[in-house]
Amino acid sequence: MEDLRAVSNDNDDMGNRSIVFTVVGSPKLGKLVKKQEDNSTASVTSFTQSMVDESVIIYEQNGxxxxxxxxxxxxxxxxxxxxxxxxxxxxxxxISYENTSPEHRTLLLANTGAIVTEGDRILIDKSKLDASNLIAKLPESQRQSYEVWYQVKSLPQHGVIIVGERNLTKEKPNFSQFILNKFGITYVHDNSETTNDSFIFDAWLNLKSKPAQRPADDSEVVEESFNITVKPVNDQPPVLKTKAPSLMVVQGDMAVLGPDNLNVVDLDNPPEDIKYTVISKPNNGFLAMEGSLNESILAFTQADINSEKLYFVQDGSPFSGVFYFSVTDGEHRPVYKLFNLEVTEITISLINNTDLVLKQGQTSVVITDQHLAAQTNGKNTTIHYRVTGPPSHGKLLINNEEVTLFDQSDLQSGRLFYHMINLTSSHDRFEFTAFTSESNLTEQVVSITVAALIHLGEGVRIPNGITVKLRKDVLNATELAVLSGSDPHFEILSPPKHGKLVKVMFDMDGMSQPVTSFSFQDVEQGRVAIEENANLTEVQQLNDSFVFVLKADNVQPARGEFLFTIVPYDTTLGQVVLTQSPVPTNRSALSNQTTVTVVPLHTLSNSVTPTHRPHKTMPKVKGRHRWADHNRNRTHTPNTIGPNTTSGKRDLPHRITPVRVESLPRPASDPLLIILPLLACLLLIIILVVLILVFRHRREKRAQPALIQNRSSNMVPASPYLGQPERSLTVPSVIVTPLTPSCPGSPVLDRLHERALVPMISPHESSLLLCSWNNLDPETAQHCRATNPTLRDNQYWV
Structure with missing residues (x-):
């Protein structure tokens, strides 16, 4: 479009106006062509502006x-x-030298290359290499002052270039067009088994009056390659590279005979010229070519073998065979060799046969090709399975119907199920035979195992030499307890190798006794512990475990194994923290990680002076569970700690060592679980205070009328300011219940003093307390009236 463009003043915006170019005078040195959709070209004598805009009109120089x-x-x-x-x-x-067509790939006047016979020489003259056209770009007045020079940048690999009587080298790589025109240069092949060679050169214009030197400006230099074709000489015989020509084929099958089985190399001839002839046919099949596998052949080439077109068809006989052949390149004597044909039996092999795992509490599980899969080397690849020994505690189902025959497609589609009927066993099995129409595989077994529905702690570390509780954090059967509605039960099949499991008896001051079984409730209540007594003198830790069977109501029993590591117990440390990962320092990290603390039940104890109280370390108290754990926070502590007689200081008791291990992550606690109990406690306190105030107010209100009545006889003149009577300050204000009449100094008074009922009453006041007008004899009554004439009958003032 930049080279040729025509416009019309009548063109609309849509470009519907077409402008047509008609060629009236054709080019002399080329032609105009149009590029087709398949990249081919066709001559044109007219075209439109839209074709020019699409760059499909091309000028092609004839050359x-x-x-x-x-x-x-x-x-x-x-x-x-x-x-x-x-x-x-x-x-x-x-038209300039820079415009090269696909047929004329050089910028020079001549760069045709050369053909040389293997080990021979060829003269390269100006008919094969000529760069004199470079002078044409100079003005005619300067052309006589310049000449063309060459510099070989990359020497040939399989020969040498001779200029005059010297070989071109990296140190002296130059020659001129004058030398080419007058004498030429010679290429000599090194007689190697090669078919081509080349050298790369630069060509430039150099002043005749100056030494030849390549210009620094690359735009003034033309770089090209001179190609040399080497005609091989058949002086080498074919060489058999395969040490033991052979082929392994399955009985009754066919196999490709490729270069890995038979390979002959001739450096002087291509694979098409290396010909094989079968002298003695195979006795257990025949050779055939691709496309005609039913026709036996007796001749083929190495090219047929390299392209994997040659087949051996086995006739189904169970024995191996051979064929005898010769190979030649047509110039040298043939090579004779035997080719072995090994026949293998058709076999079926299992590529997957893994245990089928059934979760405890479930009764059905799908069987897929991940559990059971087979393959065969025969032609018939359809594999069937026949159940020869059905399961003892269940049955195999396809579409809810019991089956004894299924195939690989049923396993791949997930249609086959195992359904357990009898829930008394933790495992099951069935036997089967895998077969095709050509072979079979008998007496195979699929094992079915019930996996315990329990969460076991991972990476648990148990201190050596002390008793450590096994908490719910490391043996968690809560899910099974909820599913079965019962208390799961552990039966120990194999105890720890380096210790024992014990049951803590809280009603016997923390005493323990070995156990072979325990319940999940015992675990939650902290009644199950482990005692490890391993020899750690030469090692830092030991692996140990115990195997158990987990049972619950209405579910199958399941076998499980708890793995842990025994580590030394350091008595010099107040706390030993063993963990697999660093303790997080931020709140978000803490919310996503659960740490399990395993607390030792017993510690080594010493005597202590009576003036010191033993130190107690209480474990963290967890929330109540559904079996109402009341003894969970009991901790056995030593009774006494003895003084240190050598240092003058008392020995500290061996302290409880919590061991931190990792458990499964769980979500962070809800803040409402903390706030709501606090609010409830606050509300209860407020209600309690209000009730106390109301009770005291009512009590005072009931006591007020009796108090006013008793005060009426001891009233002093009313106050002019308050308008209410005032009692005498000399009269006691305590009202007591009438007692059995007695006289001063009587045994009744003595008993009151003994019981501290009237500890603060003077002897004079005590006599008044026990006086009564109606119940005393006349002499005593007279004495009481004389002592305090203000008293009335049945009133006793202290």
Whole structure:
């Protein structure tokens, strides 16, 4: 479009107006062509502006005759866009050395390459290499002052270049066009078994008056490669590279006979020229070519073998065989060899046969090709399975129907199920035979195992030499307890190798006794512990475990194993923390990690002076569970700690060592679980205070009338300010219940003093307390009236 463009003043915005170019004078040195959709070209004599815009109109120079460094061409054309038209115009085309066509791949006048016979020599003259056209780009007045020079940048690998009487080297790689024109240069092949060679050179213009030197400006240099084709000489016989020609084929099958089985190499001939002849046919089949596998052949080439077109068809006999052949390149004596044909039996092998795992509490599980899969080397790849020994505690189902025959497609589609009926066993099995129409595999077994529904702690570390409780964090059967509605029960099949499991008896001051079984409730209540007594003198830790059977109501029993590591117990440390990962320091990390603390039940104890109280370390108290754990926080502590007689200081008791291990992550606690109990406690306190105030107010209100009545006889004149009577300050204000009459100094008074009922009453007041007008004899009554005449009958003032 930048080279040729025509417009019309009548063109609309949609470009519907077409402008047509008609060629009236064709170019002399080339032609105009149109590029087709398949990248081919076709000559044109007219075209449109839209074709020019799409870059499909091309000028193609005819070549290959030499036109000089530069040449020009042109064509004339007229334009029309009815009803308008334009008179003839001329389009000029410049042709230079830089324009090369696919047929003329060099920028030089000649760079044809050369053909040389293996081990021979060839003369390279100006008919094969000529760069004199480079001078044409100079003005004619300067052309006589320049000449063309060459510099070989990459020497040939399989020969040498001779200029005059010397070989071209990296130190002296130059020669001129004058040498080429007058004497030529010679290429000598090194007689190696090669078919081609080449050298790369630079060509440039150099002043005759100056030494030859390559210009620093690369734009003034033309770089090309001179290619040399080597005609091989058949002087080497074919060489058999395969040490033991052989082929393994399955009985009754066919197999490709490739270069790995038979390979002959001839450096002087291509694979097509290496020919084989079968002298003695195979006795257990025949050779055939691809596309005609039913026809036996007796001749083939190495090219047929390399392209994997040659087959051996086995006739079904169970024995191996051979065939005898010769190979030659047509020039040398043939090579004779035996080819072995080994026949293998058709077999079926299991590629997957893993235990089928049934979760405790479930009764059905799907059997897929991940559990059971087979393969065969025979032609018939459809594998069937026949159940020869059905399961003892269940049955195999497809579409809810019991089956004894299924195939590989049933396993791949997941249609086969195992359904357990009898829930008394923790395992099951069934036997089967895998077979095809050609072979079978008998007495195979699929094992079915019930996996315990329990969460076991991972990476648990148990201190050596002390008793450590096994908490719910490391033996968690809560899910099974909820599923079965019962208390799961552990039966120990194999105790720890380096210790024992014990049951803690809290009603016997923390005493323990070995156990072979325990319940999950015992675990939750902290009644189950482990005692490890391993020899750790030469090692830092030991692995140990115990195997158990987990049982619960209405579910199958299941076998499980708890793995842990025994580590030394350091008595010099107040706390031993063993963990697999660093303790997180931020709140978000703490919310996503659960740490399990395993607390030792017993510690070594010493005597202690009576003035010191033993130190107790209480474990963290966890929330109550559904079996109402009341003894969970009991901790056995030593009774006494003895003084240290050598240092004057008392020995500290061996302290309880919590061991931190990792458990499964669980979500962070809800803040409402903390806030709501606090609010409930606050509300209860407020209600309690209000009730106490109301009770005291009512009690005072009931006691007020009796108090006013008793005070009425001891009232002093009313106050002019308050308008209420005031009692005498000399009269006691305590009202007591009438007692059995007695006299001063009587045994009744003595008993009151003994019981501290009237500890603060003077002897005079005590006599008044026990006096009564109605119940005393006349002498005593007279004495009481004389002592305090203000008293009335049945009133006793203290």
């Amino acid at each position: 290959p005759e030499f036109l000089g460094w530069r040449a020009t061409d042109s064509f004339s054309f007229t334009l029309s866009s009815p009803p308008a038209s334009l008179e003839a115009q001329i389009f000029k085309i410049d």
